C-alpha cells in the first residue's frame with residue numbers, strides 16, 4: 419500500500435470520527451506518549467535520560483498540550499524539563515498541570531546547554547510564519563552540528579504550512595518530527611524541513627479520506643516490484659520499444675543521456691530519431707538510431723524533447739509524434755513548443771506525460787508554480803487532461819483525475835545539468851513497457867533519485883555519473899544482491 423499523506427482538514431475529520439477517544443483526551447495522551455518515546459530514544463542513544471535537559475516551547479493550542487504532556491512523561495523519567503509558554507494564559511490547562519505535577523518548571527527564557535528542544539508552538543492549526551517571540555527563541559539556539567540541542571517538532575515544524583509545505587520565514591527546522599496516526603502533506607512537501615519523520619499510532623482510522631485530500635508516495639519495495647524485467651517468454655519487442663527524440667548533431671549530450679537512460683532502465687529496445695544518431699550509436703551501440711521519423715520502426719511509446727530545438731522542423735516532428743495514438747512523454751524543448759501550441763495535446767486520447775521543471779511549468783500554466791506546488795500541479799493536469807510530473811527535490815506527479823504521487827529525492831545531488839534528460843529516458847522506457855504515465859513517472863523519479871545518491875556518495879556528480887548509477891539503483895530497489 420502506498421504511503422498516504424493527508425490535509426489538515428482530513429486529519430481533523432479522522433480525529434473527530436474517533437469520537438470519545440478525542441473527547442476524553444485519549445488521542446492526546448497517546449500522541450504525547452509518542453513524542454516522549456521518541457525523545458527518550460534519542461536521549462538513550464546519546465547517553466541516557468537521567469539528568470538530561472529538555473526545553474519545551476509551548477504555543478496556544480493542542481500542539482502545545484501534546485508537548486506539555488510529553489514533558490510530564492519525560493520529567494517522571496528523571497529528565498530536567500523546562501517549558502517556555504509563548505501565550506501563558508492560553509497554554510493547555512491540563513497539559514500544564516500535568517507538567518508541573520511531574521516536576522517540570524515554567525521559565526521565562528530557555529537556558530543554555532539543552533540536549534533537546536521540543537517545538538510545541540503550532541501543529542495543524544498553525545498559520546503563517548513563526549511569530550517574533552517564537553522566532554527569537556529558535557533563532558537563539560546553537561545548531562546541533564555546533565553542539566546545540568536537537569529539535570523535535572510535535573506534528574510539524576512550526577511556521578511550515580501543513581497542507582502546502584510552504585516554508586514561511588521564519589520557521590522551525592526540525593531534526594525529528596513526530597506525527598500522529600497518518601502523515602500530513604507537509605511531511606512530504608517540506609521533507610527537508612521536517613528531518614526524520616516518526617509516525618505514532620494513536621488509533622484513528624484515516625482510510626476514508628477523499629482523493630482530493632490525499633497525497634501518495636510509493637514505497638521502495640513497490641517501485642522494485644513494478645519495475646519491468648524480462649520473463650521467460652519475452653523478446654526484445656515484447657518488453658516495449660521506446661523511441662527517443664532528443665539532442666542534435668551540434669549538441670548531442672541530451673541525445674546520448676536520454677537514450678542511454680532508456681537503455682539502462684528496461685531490457686526493451688531503444689530507437690532514436692535525430693541528427694545526433696551517429697553520436698548516440700557511438701556511445702550506446704544497442705540503440706537503433708536514424709535521422710528521420712519516416713525511417714524509424716514501430717515503438718510502443720515516445721520520449722520527446724530534450725535538446726531537440728524549437729524550430730519548424732522540430733515542431734513538425736513533435737506534431738507528428740503527438741498525433742499518434744501511442745503514449746508520449748514530452749520534456750524540455752518539447753514543452754516549450756507545447757506551451758506555445760496547446761492544441762498539440764488538447765485532443766490526445768492516448769496517455770501523455772509532461773515533465774516540466776518549475777520554469778517550463780510556468781510557461782505551460784501561464785503563471786509561476788508558487789508556494790502551493792501540489793495544487794498547481796493538480797490543476798494543470800486537470801486543465802490539460804494529461805499527466806504532469808513537476809520536477810525538483812520533491813517531484814510531484816498528478817494525473818488528470820487529481821490523484822498525485824510524490825517523491826522526495828532525499829538529497830539534491832540530481833540538481834545538475836542533464837539530469838532531466840536521464841529522467842526522460844527512464845520514464846519513456848517505463849511507458850513503453852506498459853506502465854501508466856503516473857506510475858512510469860513516479861518509478862523513474864524514485865530510481866533516478868536513488869541513482870543520484872549512489873553516484874554521489876557525498877560529492878557532486880554530473881549527469882553521466884547519474885546515468886551510470888541507474889542500474890545499481892534499480893538493483894537496490896528490486897532488492898537484488900549483486901555481489
Ligand SMILES: NC(=O)C1=CN([C@@H]2O[C@H](COP(=O)(O)OP(=O)(O)OC[C@H]3O[C@@H](n4cnc5c(N)ncnc54)[C@H](O)[C@@H]3O)[C@@H](O)[C@H]2O)[C@@H](O)CC1
Nearest residue numbers: 445446449478479480481540541542543544545547549573
Ligand atoms: N484533536 C486531537 O485530539 C489531537 C490533536 N493533536 C494535536 O493538536 C494539534 C492541533 O491543535 P490545535 O487545533 O489546537 O491547533 P495548534 O495547536 O496547531 O495551533 C493553533 C493555535 O496556535 C495559534 N497560532 C496559529 N498560527 C500561529 C503562529 N504562526 N504563531 C503562533 N501562534 C499561532 C492559534 O491562534 C491557535 O491558538 C495537532 O497538530 C496535534 O499536535 C494531537 O494531540 C492528536 C490528537
Ligand SMILES: Nc1ncnc2c1ncn2[C@@H]1O[C@H](COP(=O)(O)OP(=O)(O)O)[C@@H](O)[C@H]1O
Nearest residue numbers: 775809810811827830832833835836837838839
Ligand atoms: N534540488 C533538487 N534535489 C533533487 N533533485 C532535483 C533537484 N532539482 C532538480 N532535481 C532533479 O534533477 C532533474 C533536473 O531536471 P531538469 O531541470 O530538466 O534539468 P536538465 O534540463 O538540465 O536535464 C530532475 O529529475 C529533477 O527532479
Ligand SMILES: [K+]
Nearest residue numbers: 537540572574
Ligand atoms: K510543532
